[in-house]
Amino acid sequence: MSARNFTxxxxxxxxxxxxxxxxxxxxxxxxxxxxxxxxMKKRVLLPDDVxxxxxxxxxxxxxxxxxxxxxxxxLPFSWLPGFSARFRxxxxxxxxxxxxxxxxAEPHNPDWMxxxxxxxxxxxxxxxxxxxFPLSYLWKLARIGYAQHPAEIEARERGAALSAxxxxxxxxxx
Numbered sequence: 001m002s003a004r005n006f007t008x009x010x011x012x013x014x015x016x017x018x019x020x021x022x023x024x025x026x027x028x029x030x031x032x033x034x035x036x037x038x039x040m041k042k043r044v045l046l047p048d049d050v051x052x053x054x055x056x057x058x059x060x061x062x063x064x065x066x067x068x069x070x071x072x073x074x075l076p077f078s079w080l081p082g083f084s085a086r087f088r089x090x091x092x093x094x095x096x097x098x099x100x101x102x103x104x105a106e107p108h109n110p111d112w113m114x115x116x117x118x119x120x121x122x123x124x125x126x127x128x129x130x131x132x133f134p135l136s137y138l139w140k141l142a143r144i145g146y147a148q149h150p151a152e153i154e155a156r157e158r159g160a161a162l163s164a165x166x167x168x169x170x171x172x173x174x
Contacts, residue, residue, distance in 0.1 A: 044069040044098070044105040053169060057162055060124045067123055068095045069116070071105050084146075089115050091122035093130065113166060118159030125151055 046054070046064060054064040061067060075090045075097050077083055090097045096119040103109050125133050133151075140149050 042071045044071050047107060050107050053166060054120065057165065058120055058124065061120055061127065064120075066094060067120065069105075070095065070097050071100050072097050073100055075099055089119045091119045091126065093126045094123060096120070096123065107166075107170070110163065110167065114159055114163040117162040117166070118155045120162075121155040121158045122151070125154075 046069070051064040054061070058064075075083075075087060076092065077090070078085075078087075088099045088102050096116070098105070098112070098115060098119065102112050102115055105112055107113060125137075129136075137149070137151055140151070146152055
């Protein structure tokens with residue numbers, strides 16, 4: 001091809017070629033990041049009987065199967081200054097992150113189940129006030145801290161009660 005023919009390529013073909021190249025590069029970068037992200041976080045699927053029990057005990061969360069539960073090696077925002085390494089779980093709207101140091105994600109692991117119930121209480125709090133809850137949570141966290149935070153007190157108390165009720169139900173042979 002001569003230089004003269006090269007200059008006759010319509011500008012819309014050049015734009016389309018550039019868009020196609022950019023789209024391919026973007027898709028590759030996105031898929032690579034997604035693979036890395038998913039490798040760090042493993043989705044937990046609860047057994048059907050556990051989901052049914054949660055649905056009966058906590059109807060306000062809209063169904064246990066609609067909540068995404070991820071077991072991960074690091075929690076979101078753990079890079080922020082002041083983020084405590086002692087935190088074992090974090091909830092963001094309908095997504096629950098549980099640190100792998102809590103142990104196996106099994107119904108026979110009481111620590112894991114109590115933390116799951118604690119985090120599901122936060123799912124309920126997010127559902128009740130999806131925009132205001134995260135803002136008020138952060139404001140109160142900065143003012144009064146984690147231990148005295150009303151949302152955390154509710155989650156600890158209700159999570160422990162749900163855990164006790166769950167294990168009573170399991171031991172009854174259900």
